[in-house]
Amino acid sequence: MHLMHLRQRTFALHVIAGLILGLVSIAAAAGQTITKNVFLITADGLRWQEVFRGAEEMPLTKEFGNHGNSNAIRADFGRETPGARREALLPFLWGTVAKQGQLWGNREKGSHARVSNGHNFSYPGYNELLTGIADPKIDSNDKKLNANTNVFEWLHSKPGFGGRVTAALNWDVLAWILNTPRGGFPVWSAWEVPEGTRRLDVPEALTELTERSRTVWANVVLDTFVGYAAKHAVRTIKPRAMYVAFGETDDWAHEGNYERYLRGAREFDRFVGELWALTQSLAEYRGTTTFFVTVDHGRGPAPVAWKNHGKEIAESAYVWFAVIGPDTAPLGERSNTPMVTHAQVAATLAALVGEDFRAAVPSAGPPIAELVQRSNEQQ
Numbered sequence: 001m002h003l004m005h006l007r008q009r010t011f012a013l014h015v016i017a018g019l020i021l022g023l024v025s026i027a028a029a030a031g032q033t034i035t036k037n038v039f040l041i042t043a044d045g046l047r048w049q050e051v052f053r054g055a056e057e058m059p060l061t062k063e064f065g066n067h068g069n070s071n072a073i074r075a076d077f078g079r080e081t082p083g084a085r086r087e088a089l090l091p092f093l094w095g096t097v098a099k100q101g102q103l104w105g106n107r108e109k110g111s112h113a114r115v116s117n118g119h120n121f122s123y124p125g126y127n128e129l130l131t132g133i134a135d136p137k138i139d140s141n142d143k144k145l146n147a148n149t150n151v152f153e154w155l156h157s158k159p160g161f162g163g164r165v166t167a168a169l170n171w172d173v174l175a176w177i178l179n180t181p182r183g184g185f186p187v188w189s190a191w192e193v194p195e196g197t198r199r200l201d202v203p204e205a206l207t208e209l210t211e212r213s214r215t216v217w218a219n220v221v222l223d224t225f226v227g228y229a230a231k232h233a234v235r236t237i238k239p240r241a242m243y244v245a246f247g248e249t250d251d252w253a254h255e256g257n258y259e260r261y262l263r264g265a266r267e268f269d270r271f272v273g274e275l276w277a278l279t280q281s282l283a284e285y286r287g288t289t290t291f292f293v294t295v296d297h298g299r300g301p302a303p304v305a306w307k308n309h310g311k312e313i314a315e316s317a318y319v320w321f322a323v324i325g326p327d328t329a330p331l332g333e334r335s336n337t338p339m340v341t342h343a344q345v346a347a348t349l350a351a352l353v354g355e356d357f358r359a360a361v362p363s364a365g366p367p368i369a370e371l372v373q374r375s376n377e378q379q
């Protein structure tokens with residue numbers, strides 16, 4: 001009880017400090033960033049533990065969720081040190097983002113990032129991430145149109161962004177979370193969408209393959225189709241603000257299949273690397289694009305609770321994020337950072353493209369100032 005109280009007080013102090021920092025920096029940064037295009041990319045429920053330490057040793061047995069070939073997992077993901085293991089699992093994050101951008105959320109090094117919605121599951125998490133508000137009224141994953149304004153629909157209403165905002169969504173509920181009929185920008189989803197939603201134009205083959213691949217889960221599509229839709233959007237409508245949502249990691253984890261969870265994480269990393277390479281090959285994006293890569297919630301610790309998340313698993317509030325782009329200093333893996341929450345992400349995405357989301361949504365969390373500082377330092 002006492003510990004809890006202390007933690008909450010420390011948390012409040014961090015929030016206040018972050019608020020002041022955020023205000024100072026945003027006043028300085030308004031309209032002065034190099035970033036013209038911003039991508040939010042999520043991997044549902046991928047733990048910070050794997051991101052910073054690589055594959056766990058423990059679950060690589062049948063009892064702890066390995067249904068596959070232990071030798072293959074060990075060959076692909078097992079290494080002597082946590083540093084080598086994380087590079088084997090997430091080569092783009094550790095080979096490129098760690099050198100050119102920043103990674104936050106390694107709790108072993110005093111970097112704490114968390115959701116503040118108290119639920120630690122998907123709808124509350126995505127809502128907090130996309131709208132900047134940890135809304136106590138959102139307490140289920142039901143398909144209810146979200147009353148809160150998200151940063152993508154807000155950017156869509158800004159000059160220069162109209163027609164250049166889109167999303168590729170793996171999970172059926174995300175279209176409701178984004179309130180796509182109200183947002184008005186086109187989205188790709190493998191599933192039924194709320195009436196009035198605009199759909200992204202994609203090749204017929206993608207639609208057919210997606211529909212025929214719904215044999216694994218009833219409301220989550222395989223990530224490969226999401227990745228293809230996202231690349232297609234970049235090649236065709238050249239979005240300036242895009243949200244790409246992947247989700248195999250969460251579903252394999254709920255099934256207790258650690259091997260597939262790891263393989264899902266590695267494919268996710270490969271996709272982020274490919275999308276980054278694609279953007280850097282195009283004049284519209286080269287040198288003016290920022291990626292913000294994160295999750296909607298964490299999970300419990302190994303060897304058993306890693307499969308799940310939620311209110312009853314306190315550890316699952318902790319998340320991580322990786323940012324790469326021209327306004328984010330290349331500080332790599334961060335340590336001893338101020339406590340940040342996912343309610344700060346929406347305003348951070350806006351600040352990266354020189355916009356002030358809190359002018360429209362004052363109750364949204366403040367931007368994470370340390371991610372939007374390189375251009376200030378240069379001036």
Ligand SMILES: [Zn+2]
Nearest residue numbers: 045250254309
């Ligand atoms: Zn989940």
